[in-house]
Amino acid sequence: MGGELSGNGEAQILPDSARKQGGWTAFPFIAGTLMGSSIALSGWANNLIVYMIEKFHVRSIDATQTFNIAAASTSLLPVIGAILADSLLGCYSVIWMSSLVSILGILVIALTAMLDPLRPQPCQIGSSICQTPSKVQFSVLYSGIALACIGVAGTRFTIAAMGANQFDNSKDQRIFFNWFAVTLYTSMVLGATVIVYVEENISWALGYSLCVAVNVIGLAILLLGRRYYRNVKPQGSPFTRLAQVVIATILKRKVPLSSRAEDYYHQKDGPTENRASMPTKTFRFLNHAALETEGDTKVDGSIAKSWRLCSVQQVEDLKSLLRIFPLLSSSILLCITLPVVSSLTILQALTVDRHLGPNLKVPAGSMIVFILTSTAINLTLIDRFLFPLWQKITRRSPMPLQRIGLGHLFNMTGMAVASLVESKRLKLAQIHHLSDQPGSTVPMFVLWLVPQLVLVGLGEAFHYPGQVTLYYQEFPKPLRSTATAMISVVVGIAYYFSTAVIDLVRRVTTWLPDNINKGRLGNVYLMFAMMQMFNFFYFLFCAKCYKYQSVEEGSKINNESSNAEI
Template sequence: MTDEDIYTGDGSVTLDNERAVKSKTGNWRACPFILGNECCERLAYYGMSTNLVNYLEDRLNQGNVRASTNVSNWSGTCYATPLLGAFIADAYLGRYWTIACFSIIYFFGMTLLTLSACVKGLEPRCDDDGCHPTSTQTTVTFVALYLIALGTGGIKPCVSSFGADQFDETDVKERKRKSSFFNWFYLSINVGALFASSILVWIQMNVGWGWGFGVPAVAMAIAVAFFFSGSPLYRIQKPSGSPLVRLCQVVVASFRKYNVKVPRDESLLYETSDSESQIVGSRKLEHTDKFRFLDKAAVETESDRRKSTSNPWKLCTVTQVEELKSIIRVLPIWASGIIFAAVYSQMSTMFVLQGNTMDQHIGPNFKIPSASLSIFDTISVIFWTPVYERIIIPIARKRTHHERGFTTLQRMGIGLVISLFAMMAAATLEVVRLDYVRKQNLYDEETIPMSIFWQVPQYFLIGCAEVFTFIGQLEFFYDQAPDAMRSLCSALSLTTIALGNYLSTVLVTVVAKVTTKDGKAGWIANNLNEGHLDYFYGLLAVLSLVNLLVYVGIAKWYTYKKVSVYPS
């Protein structure tokens, strides 16, 4: 039996820095610990964030616009900090230790948030006139929230990539299993979210915020325990040095040689032998014709040949140049996800506020919190993920002859189409709701006798769109990333959610200011019965349509990366 049969071919090692044995590490045997960690961490995150807008309104005495923008800004930060965590993982610590360290920060943040909601002196004083938070109490709450945001920065970009690292890309069978991993990974997220958006939201609204935040804190502790339990089985990719430095070297070298002519024969461009590769564990990337100006960095001049060692700020390898090209190629695809993320962010803000105005009763005695309706988004994901894996993909394979059924770009495009219908459904419901308010003259009523379950279609459509777009993004950015920059590219995909939340904040703020004139209620009024939330949803639908048309053009232009073998 050869080493190829015994050891992985992708350069992965164990935690003890020994070569990973195929039969003893990684594959599906290591995945339950990663999936269990993700399920509990997402339970903690959604258990705290799903109903956060109501907590800010109820306990911190914030209005609709302020609470909504604070939640959007915080959510955006949760998806921006992964850039920091990804850089640390790819350059210095590796994905395993980055997840481990940032999980501890995350747990401290959850604990502080729990204390701020139940410890005397930290929790706001409440009476019949409402709650009266002090500036110190508000500060403690936001310190806790942004500690959590920092903690997510090391987990979000690394867990999905770390899970995919458990499958050896040089092994055909394992490579096929990796595609399934992303589906089950996203399913585990939503299993945690299912519990969070149902039972935990009910606890927060009916038992108390102390218990409502305490349970997610315990879930985070369990997530940490899950992760460390699987340590002996993990396959670990070594950090490869700063990716940003390598990218900057290509840019600098290209401009230094701006007057050098690129040879037509690509074999004349500079590339080291496998044994001399400076990018640890990275496969070589084949040359592509786009962005040929950057190829100047790989042109070996007479001056370069005279020197015994090359200066990376003057001469770069083809693989290094192609790393930068790969990043540039994915940026338009990345940008097209921002509008989708803005649509997705409405579930934790406008959908909740819309639901607050509707009849939340199930029978005479039980009342469902409006934030709990996100459970139908979760149910939709849990329903569509196995349907996609077991039914849609086999059918698509027969028609497209593609091993995944759809390319990742096709999969994301389908999700963008579905998200457009989700916004149209939300706008239609709001038109009907406002028409009912107008006919019955219910402008001053806190809730109207219209069942909150009319919101189910918009939640269900968002969930269906997630299965196509978000899972497609996970797989796309992992596959198209250079081997040594996978955490960074995973973080890049997450920043679309950050920017989507920030875009939602900008839209809400601008729309509120522009449409509120002469004392008249704007589209997003504190009393939604006097507003026009349907116009806001319509605006998002129009933006989604424009984004879809642009995306189709970008997807046709895109070319997938081509890789060589792993270095020996």
């Protein structure tokens, strides 16, 4: 392997070190760390709505909004951890420090369940009037949620970048991302079933304590595997390099562009294959930044003023980000399905019959397990059966954008099915005159809510790995950690957007009262389905215009060993 990690411009690595570290030897430790963090997150987050309603007497829609904001934070903040990993601390340091913050946050949430003064008194039996939490009680709860969100944000997708950094070729990286997704969703299933069941049926304090324990175990596994990790050193902020292109372009905007490659500045060090001989014609105005003029370079050929002259490679790195931005924007409404369906389905589940027998009742907070299970199972089926069949028929490997497109279709269908199921639930509530009886149970079995969740999970199985692979392979090499966090950023924006839309719907319509038996939740689902339909056409346009930079479109089967896929 030369001195540099192939597929990652994040660091320089000594050949002797590279031979001894990295590869699949490091995977069990990375997977164990991911499992500990994900089980803990799933355990406290998926039941947060129920906890706030039952123990803090928060109104149902307000609890849902709080959950969406917390989920958005755990998705949006990873980009900060990724930037720190790329530019300053490295992946390993960011992960262990974030794990400590996560443990502290979950511990604070656990204390609200353990100590009576940290939560309001229970509602009086037979009374609908409940004590409102004090400012101190709310402050402690929200502080714990904030710390837990910050901790999770610094671990989950930085682990993805750290794992991909252990491998030299895109094939192993693609296999790793598939296993990463399977591990992530399987862990979330465990948290949403075992821990959520303990919280609702045994003790909230015990459930949150288990979250702390598994997070500690995950941190211990990370530390135990330190000797096996490929050590990647950060090389400073890549965003500074991108900003230099913008400033240099502005400063040289009046300098005529040249058609000769020798008039542009090329990096004097680094692998030859990373040097662009001539700037591309797309976003041609940015080529001014690489145009050499008098006084831009020193006698030895190095740059004299970094904010006035950039290399051709720097210019091309910024262009690659600009090219992929439309696809990123189209993913926001694609990812909005998960926050909308997962949170509102909990409110539906609280109103229907959740008994699976005389002694077993499905926790409302565990409904998301159907999405997670569907995703985990379909990920395996897709890579074991569907994609090999695709390759035999087309003689080509499926491309990331094709996976994402299928995800659009299934997510949109899941939202439409959710609207139909809600119409049936609401009709039953009206037939049995339950609209004016808050807390009453609609005679509808909880498994009616499963099809919408399974479809959303199927959509996740297609678009989630597709997006992670696309961003990792198409982003500039110095931004690999940031690339793996981009799907998380998109999900975070989707959560915030869904929160804003739902709040707007509450203000201008009567569709979302506290008692959903008096509302029109089906209209909300249908509205989001229509938004996604128009967004799908926008995605198709963006995908048609996009040209892969790093992914070789239509790679032949004989260049891949399909049986190495999961």
